[in-house]
Each structure stands twice: as structure tokens, then as C-alpha cells.
Amino acid sequence: MTTAIKAPGRRLERPLQRALGRRAVACAFAIGFFAAGAATAQDRGTVDPQPLPPLAKPDDPNTPAKELFGRKTAAAPLQARTIGFYAKGCLAGGMALPINGKTWQVMRLSRNRNWGHPDLVRFLEKLADQAPKTGWRGLLVGDMSQPRGGPMLTGHASHQVGLDADIWLTPMPDRELTRLEREEISATMVVAEDRKDVDPNVWTPAHVQVIKAAAQHPQVARIFVNAAIKKALCRDAGSDRAWLSKVQPWWGHDYHFHVRLSCPSDDHECTGQPVRPAGDGCGKELDHWFTAAVLHPKPSPTPSKPRPGPKLADLPAACRQVLLAP
């Protein structure tokens, strides 16, 4: 749980101001069926990130892989390829999305997670280019992958192979955000207080158009959003509905939507996932998301233990070369 705060003395664009006024309650289940760490997409960063201390025994086979991949600050200089599954793999030849484009800005620079397969970088540039047609000036891009992918010390269970990206549900403002703002401002919470629908004061037709534009790209395998957002998309889509089949309700996506690309066609070490069932997914299959048990789950009587996550040996063998590359 985090509380959004104001960046001191900065004038923010209206949508950002609105977001800052709301209490940010984030439950960051990433897409891998468990949460990798306590940090959420809305956690603030710092303009002065400190390097992690070196590991005492980096060769110890019991070292969690996140401790190894979390310490890599540059890509593995190998041919670009995705290795493994979105929630259990790594990335060779990663490419950074430039932190500023005409129609995008990267947020939370201290995390150094603006890396991806070149296909993902090109996809984001294309989508950002389409943003002005949707009514947004551009995109604010959140986490992609670490330079070499792999498990992360905080925040996500997926985003490991360079094919996942989080896009804020906040339009890019008409100026370049400062470094401090990129660490401290919160994205827009679009889900209503009762969790049963979107907040009509915040949700706009442009939100629908941006998500639709992403879903219509043939490379996109899935888009994850909060169930209340899926419900709103179902209502607002009109007669052109085929794209809705790619939009999957999932926990934690109240402030951003998560785009997942299919495996690049020539990447034989990349494990895809089954395509979503045909149909818009707007009928009864949405109902269970709005039951009391899902909306207000009972807290577990025993506090959940932090999970160390996979070790290097649990990842595909090629991830060792990715890690050891100079």
C-alpha cells in the first residue's frame, strides 16, 4: 500500500493532479500467479539510486536468480532473443526504450526497467505514435524488463523475457516531466472506490481508444487490466469488439495496463501461452470478479512469507550465458 504524494513545488498537469489527489491503494499481483515482492507499480523511486552491494557468494547455487539479474545494469551483448516464459526466463540482446520520445516518456528511471526485446521497443514506439489519434498526447511507460530480463527484486513475477510493458492510465502531459516527477508522481487510479466499475470522473473515451489501439496490434498476445476496466471496455466498445478477446482481467492493474507481446516468430527458446478463447469475454465470465470473495478477500491468518523465487538453475539453461556475458 502506498500513498501518493505531491512532488514539492511542481505544477502538474490536470490529470496528474487528479491522480495525486487520490489515495493510491495498489495490490501488485503481477502476472505469474504470485507477487514477486512488496514494491508496486506506484512505489516511488529516487533520483539518486544507490547500486546494490555486491553479493558475498554470487556463485552459491542457492542464490535467488533475482539477486543476480537485479544487479545487471546493462544488456547482454548477444543476438536479441527471448528465453523461456514470461514469468520464468531472461533476455539476450536487450534494447532500451529511449527515456523521451515525441509521444512518450519513461517513468521511474531509477528502476532501470526500460529494456526489452527490440520487437517490444519498436512496438511501443509505434503505439506511442498512434496516441495522438486516440486523444492522448502520448504515453507514460512504466516497467518493461531489466537489462537482461530475469526475475526482479521487487514488483513483478512476469516481465522476465522482454515482451511485457506497463503503460500508465495517465496521458503524457504537454511537457517533459522532471526526473523527480518521474520518480514521485502516481499514475491515475481509474477503478471506483467500490471496485465494481471504473470511476466516471476519471475514465475517458481516450482510455478505451488507447487500449483498443494496443490490442489491435497483431503482435499483442494479451492485455491485462483490472476487471472493472474490462467491464468498462465491454460497455464502451460499441460494435467493433474483436479486440476485446485479448483483454484479460487480472489483479493489480488499477493504474496501468499491461501489454504482452507474442513470442517473436524466429525465437525458438521463447515459450508462448495459449491464445485467449475467441469472443469478447464480456459475458458471465466477468461475474466472478465482482463477487465479495474476490473483491474483498479475507486476509490470510498467517502472514505470507517472502518468496525467494527461482534460482538460476530453475531458469532455462541459456539464462546462465545471458548472466555471464560481459
Ligand SMILES: [Zn+2]
Ligand atoms: Zn505489468
